[in-house]
Amino acid sequence: MKNVFYYETSLGMLGIEDNGFAVIRLGFQMEKFGKNADVYETELIKKTFNQLEEYFCGERTAFNIPLAPEGTAFQKKVWEALRQIPYGETKTYGQVAAAIGNPKACRAVGMANNRNPIGIIIPCHRVIGSNGKLVGYAGGINIKEQLLKIEGAL
Structure with missing residues (x-):
């Protein structure tokens, strides 16, 4: 249920x-x-x-909630890599692709990021473009920017 x-x-x-x-x-x-x-x-x-x-409020940097995101094996691999990005830091799509052992999968990583069903806790907002720009966030770039400001990453 x-x-x-x-x-x-x-x-x-x-x-x-x-x-x-x-x-x-x-x-x-x-x-x-x-x-x-x-x-x-x-x-x-x-x-x-x-x-x-x-x-x-800036009082918590990690979550201890049981998660069960629904997705493909590739998506789950990307989402697990996102969970390894430390609070207050960002990574590029290329860095995430390299972290999962597939450095040429930048676009596929971007699509998996876009389909992340558990935003914030699985921190897809910590992934930025290779040029350092805030790109692509299902909740909107404004929210991505606010989340990164909370973490002191901007």
Whole structure:
């Protein structure tokens, strides 16, 4: 059974969805949330939101939430590499591609980044263009910029 709950944050409306055991979706694109899910604030969803609030205030640099992102094996490999980017640091798509052992897969890494279902906790906002520019963020470049400012990466 899936549950979803929505919160108003300083960055906009945020949705968190779980499967009863782990978070499966988190982000600002509300149209992607709640399909076949009950609107219910579970303890896991509440714990996730509390940790996010601490992060937004600059009081938390890491999360301890069970995650179960749904995707292909390649996407999951990219998402795991994203989780290895330290708080307050950025990497380019090329650096992430090299980290997964496929240095020519920059575009594929970008597509996996775009399909990341658990934004912020799987920190796709820490990936930037090779020229240092903020490019591509499903929640919008403005939110990506704000997240990197919270972390002191800008």
